[in-house]
Amino acid sequence: MVAAAAALGVLLPLAACGGGDGGVPTINLYYPPEQNLQTVIDNCNEQAQGRYRIEYRVLPRGADDQRVQMVRRLAAGDRGMDVLGLDVTWTQEFASADWILPWTGDARAEVERGTLAGPLESARYEDELFAAPKNTNVQxxxxxxxxxxxxxxxxxxxxxxxxxxxxxxxxxxxxxxxxxxxxxxxxxxxxxxxxxxxxxxxxxxxxxxxxxxxxxxxxxxxxxxxxxxxxxxxxxxxxxxxxxxxxxxxxxxxxxxxxxxxxxxxxxxxxxxxxxxRYPGVDAGQPSRVTIGGVNLAVSRYSDHPDEAFEAALCIRNAENQKFSAINDGVPPTIESIYADPEMTEAYPMKDEILAELRDGATRPLTPAYQNVSTVLSVTLSPPSAIRPQETADQLRRSVQDALESKGVLPG
CATH class of the missing domain: 3.40.190.10 (Periplasmic binding protein-like II)
Incomplete structure (x- = not known):
């Protein structure tokens, strides 16, 4: 995903820091469009019993535009962002930039309990957990x-x-x-x-x-x-x-x-x-390993209410709410036990195949420089008909290494 150039020229107004009504902290959730997510948020607000209130700030539909908005605001130290919905490829970048807080203690244990290994791997950086997998996906x-x-x-x-x-x-x-x-x-x-x-x-x-x-x-x-x-x-x-x-x-x-x-x-x-x-494999007798997608929930380092933000994120991605989002918005859960729920069968008749792929799914390269690596890969692989396997691999080895080290001018 290459950052959209047009979005770079405009910095959206910073949201007001969350004071909330009557002193109740506002937890601003910046998350991609999801049709029925507001119902989940309403349920979490009810469970909070007035200790905080989550407000859904809908990000642009395009992933590049989402990333541009969050990167610009976090780089400016914006205190109006609390919980961030990150594409699974962004966790390492945001963690290495010190923009998001690690999950520790009981909160980390709750996230890790029963969560599929692939999505969980995408939420880690340098042996720490920096995000809570909210939903996943496979082709x-x-x-x-x-x-x-x-x-x-x-x-x-x-x-x-x-x-x-x-x-x-x-x-x-x-x-x-x-x-x-x-x-x-x-x-x-x-x-x-x-x-x-x-x-x-x-x-x-x-x-x-x-x-x-x-x-x-x-x-x-x-x-x-x-x-x-x-x-x-x-x-x-x-x-x-x-x-x-x-x-x-x-x-x-x-x-x-x-x-x-x-x-x-x-x-x-x-x-x-x-x-x-199941997605086709490369060699007979060897099942495919399919690239996972999805969204991870992270807490901004600049949040004025980090404790409440972690609690809100845990609520949004708990088993009950993941099942609701799976059935109503078609986003596969990251908690494995949900796939056995009878209500999943009608909405997800293909759930067994999805779960089988997720159990040994493939993460994309885990590096803070993923955006650079992805840009090099997409340009070099296009068009696929022009690939010369060994020659292209040698070229990619050189150009991706430069991308990892932020050398040269990346192709656009």
Whole structure:
């Protein structure tokens, strides 16, 4: 995600520091748009019994714009921000900049209790917990059951199945995100993890791009040149992919679970012919490891009410409220036990596949320089058809190492 240049020119007015009505502290929650989150906040305010009041400050819809707004205000020491909804890739950056407070003691223990390992890993920095995973996400394989008897287990299998359908004059396309943006980075990261490779070392200080990362480049390049993508593949974002599949153009779709309710509403006749399965792996017999998404809750170092902010964040992401958000807003929970709740079955018929992927999900490279690394990756990988696996890996090893060390001018 590259920070939107237009947003850099305007610094939004700072929110008033939370005094609240009648001396009740106001806890300002800066969080992405979520349709029914206000109900969760109302419940938490009721539970607070007047000790504080949470106010929902809705961030822009675009992730880049969200980050720009928060970074600018935190860099200015804005005291009007209390709880921050961070993309899972931002925790390390914000922690290394000393903008957010670590979770300690009973609060940390409560966050860690029952939370899935992948989301929890994204909330840590230098062995400390700096955020509380509120929701997570993984992509699935969506496929036409009237065209495909069994979902493919590997990319080779899927490409071959699509080519057979193409020869038969059937809908055949494999639809997924290939534009030069974070979605392409997540795509490649999934392939690397599925091939057992590494982009960075365990400490996030050195660019690796080992044999598994080269194998991932081979798969990505082969897919892009196999004649099974859409003409718009290199410009496709999540909703473009959803709409193309929903219109009947594809046999396969690799996308987030939001496509399921959209398909039920927008194309109910097609919905009856769509199944779901685990994301394809790179090698036979080796299940995929899929890149996780989601939002982590952090407490600003500049909050005038940190104790109340930690308590408010714990309430917003507790099991009851995570289940409510999953059912009503389609955001998968980070607390594993929620998936066994009977109420999840109707809203999430694919919950078993989601949970299986989350149990061994892949985090994106954990480094405070992630924005730099992501920019280099998205530019170098685009278009995927131009990848030359070993040569591209060597190039990425050099340019990502420079990005980690903040060297040179990053591509735009």
């Amino acid at each position: 699935l394989l969506w496929y036409r059951t009237d065209l495909v008897e069994q979902p493919p287990e590997t990319w080779d299998d899927m490409i071959a199945a699509a080519q057979r359908l193409k020869e038969q004059g059937q809908p055949y396309q494999v639809l997924t995100m290939g534009a030069q943006y974070e979605g392409l980075v997540a795509f490649y990261n999934t392939l690397v993890a599925s091939a057992g490779g590494q982009i960075l070392n365990e400490d996030g200080t050195e660019a690796v791009f080992d044999e598994g990362a080269v194998r991932a480049l081979e798969v990505l390049q082969r897919f892009a040149t196999a004649g099974v993508t859409s003409a718009s593949f290199t410009n496709a974002l999540e909703d473009d992919v959803r709409l193309a599949f929903q219109s009947g153009n594809g046999a396969f779709q690799l996308n987030w679970p939001f496509v399921y309710p959209a398909l039920q509403e927008g194309a109910p006749e097609l919905a009856d012919k769509v199944g779901w399965a």
